[in-house]
Amino acid sequence: xxxxxxxxxxxxxxxxxxxxxxxxxxxxxxxxxxxxxxxxxxxxxxxxxxxxxxxxxxxxxxxxxxxxxxxxxxxxxxxxxxxxxxxxxxxxxxxxxxxxxxxxxxxxxxxxxxxxxxxxxxxxxxxxxxxxxxxxxxxxxxxxxxxx
Numbered sequence: 149x150x151x152x153x154x155x156x157x158x159x160x161x162x163x164x165x166x167x168x169x170x171x172x173x174x175x176x177x178x179x180x181x182x183x184x185x186x187x188x189x190x191x192x193x194x195x196x197x198x199x200x201x202x203x204x205x206x207x208x209x210x211x212x213x214x215x216x217x218x219x220x221x222x223x224x225x226x227x228x229x230x231x232x233x234x235x236x237x238x239x240x241x242x243x244x245x246x247x248x249x250x251x252x253x254x255x256x257x258x259x260x261x262x263x264x265x266x267x268x269x270x271x272x273x274x275x276x277x278x279x280x281x282x283x284x285x286x287x288x289x290x291x292x293x294x295x296x
Contacts, residue, residue: 160229171209208231220284229281232276237270240269241269
């Protein structure tokens with residue numbers, strides 16, 4: 149396994165930040181939050197990869213929001229959550245390869261090792277697809293109240 153995979157809820161919160169704050173501010177919040185976590189919890193050497201993952205997520209989620217014309221119909225938010233989960237799987241896989249290469253692993257082994265580290269990411273992605281729509285529609289009235 150590459151790194152120390154674990155389950156946390158930073159990914160759904162990142163997507164929610166992007167949805168509520170927009171791509172730039174939400175992406176910035178994600179970079180600070182997830183990157184800060186990495187810096188403070190023994191992942192400083194790869195925190196830049198976490199920041200890149202957050203930026204990619206901000207771009208993907210923002211593009212979907214724009215494609216859905218900023219409408220937050222349930223089917224759109226669910227679609228965004230699912231695509232965000234899939235995006236996380238891809239970015240985590242690529243990050244796993246880079247992390248393995250950083251410690252001197254050969255490419256073939258890095259590719260296999262990164263793949264074997266994906267189960268926790270898949271669980272995180274499923275959690276994202278479930279949690280984001282639920283929390284989005286719970287929090288939306290608060291954001292509307294404070295933004296009006």
